């Protein structure tokens with residue numbers, strides 16, 4: 001399990017920092033060990049639950065990368081996910097989500113170098129974090145090794161060992177939201193506000209009265 | 225890749241580099257290029273306000289037949305505003321230069337949306353209404369120059385009448401509409417004022433069309449940018465004060481030339497060089513229509529599959545409104561849910577408005593809306609694949 005704890009997944013807008021020439025067919029970013037990318041049309045498509053799922057499956061960290069705030073091709077996508085990460089817009093991250101493992105970068109197309117620098121630093125940082133509690137990482141499923149006859153049997157395992165060897169120490173919340181292509185470390189991704197339900201973001205749904213009195217929220221949220 | 229695509233691509237690169245630079249100097253929060261649509265909107269408010277103040281003292285008449293001491297007409301009222309009213313010259317200057325600034329910022333806005341490929345497909349209405357707005361703004365600016373009623377106004381009036389008369393079939397009608405009669409009279413002046421102000425207010429209607437498919441259009445720059453925009457205008461107001469030409473006289477020899485203003489009067493320069501009025505209209509109408517059609521599917525000039533609109537999973541949608549609130553293109557409508565549903569509302573996507581951005585996917589906590597191209601399940605599968613690969 002700890003073996004898988006070295007991967008960092010970037011949920012990445014295809015119009016933001018252009019890493020195409022560093023990306024292999026399996027979504028691995030070649031220049032940083034353990035860094036992977038999944039491309040989306042817009043960072044606004046990122047659901048907080050995607051981040052949570054990646055962490056649950058054992059990712060050491062998740063990076064959300066969108067364009068410069070103000071320059072979203074779709075006008076508002078990056079603002080939306082930014083607000084969701086900051087807990088200002090529903091759906092938000094669950095309270096229990098380890099926010100140290102999430103990084104948001106807002107970088108324009110030519111800012112590849114910057115992406116690599118920031119992401120590399122973050123990868124090192126999260127790999128140094130103590131492994132998440134077992135309960136949070138049901139990565140027990142045996143990985144079908146044949147499923148990916150990938151060319152990426154690189155030296156990743158070393159990084160994993162490093163992660164294992166890290167001493168238990170509590171880091172301060174280190175997740176940063178980058179507003180100008182400059183890391184703004186004063187702005188951490190804060191937990192969803194106190195009143196928000198841990199299971200579900202507070203979402204108001206207008207529901208027709210149901211005789212059995214069963215609410216829709218429990219039911220619909222169960223299927224994720 | 226076609227030459228056109230190449231052009232757009234290098235244009236895009238130009239803006240990316242420029243914006244990178246402006247971001248470094250001003251940070252993205254104060255980067256004026258990120259408020260490209262809000263800049264002309266700001267100047268429009270300035271124009272409305274300064275125009276209102278000018279309107280208070282402006283008198284739309286051409287009377288000078290009995291030119292003597294106390295004559296009052298458009299020209300003298302403008303002089304009065306300029307010389308006698310406290311800050312009159314400043315307000316007049318602001319009105320003039322804010323107009324010029326509006327043209328510049330509209331061009332910047334239009335070129336940016338064009339070069340960054342933000343003008344076609346689901347955005348065609350914004351582009352189309354934008355061109356109409358721009359033509360209206362140019363015409364409003366021209367009518368502003370008629371209102372001063374100096375020799376330039378007279379020359380412009382004569383040229384306009386000549387051009388309108390030359391339109392086949394409806395020419396004479398256009399002429400008498402424009403002059404509000406057969407000859408230049410006091411009625412002409414009140415018509416000018418009506419066109420100038422009436423069209424200005426019609427801009428608001430045009431802007432409504434321009435904005436109707438955008439959620440929360442960015443119309444107001446941060447105050448700091450507004451101050452700078454205003455300061456720029458004031459610099460010109462004080463460095464290059466506005467003056468009128470000589471008062472127009474209807475019974476003297478007509479003026480043969482005038483001082484050019486390239487922001488608004490460029491069509492008159494064109495009129496001077498074309499062989500006939502008909503050619504002039506063909507060029508003017510041709511350019512306008514051509515620009516309007518630029519985003520149309522058969523003129524895309526860019527080969528690309530059409531946008532695949534987001535789709536709602538009817539059985540999963542609980543009608544929570546979140547996608548509707550977050551969609552940047554007003555593409556989602558909440559309709560009453562079918563009778564057998566437990567919920568009151570159901571999200572529906574208007575495919576012709578949808579950009580395929582997936583913001584609604586990010587907004588939905590119920591997994592009920594998806595892009596056919598890239599469902600969220602697909603994203604999760606990719607994540608899983610990466611996690612499971614060794």
Ligand code: HEM
Nearest residue numbers: 261262264265334337342343350351354355357358441442
């Ligand atoms: C009266 C002048 C104009 C004003 C005040 C104006 C204002 C705006 C504003 C505020 C936006 C919203 C920007 C955003 O929030 O993303 C916008 C969008 C847009 N405008 Fe204009 N505009 C004007 C003229 C034009 C012209 C001349 C064109 C081009 C021919 C144009 C094309 C567009 C397009 C295509 C968009 C959509 C951009 C996008 O979806 O990202 N506009 N305009």
Ligand code: SF4
Nearest residue numbers: 541542544545547588
């Ligand atoms: S966010 Fe999802 S559940 Fe809510 S209205 Fe939209 S599609 Fe339906």
Ligand code: SF4
Nearest residue numbers: 551578579581582584
């Ligand atoms: S993909 Fe969704 S959010 Fe984006 S324009 Fe279409 S309906 Fe709106």
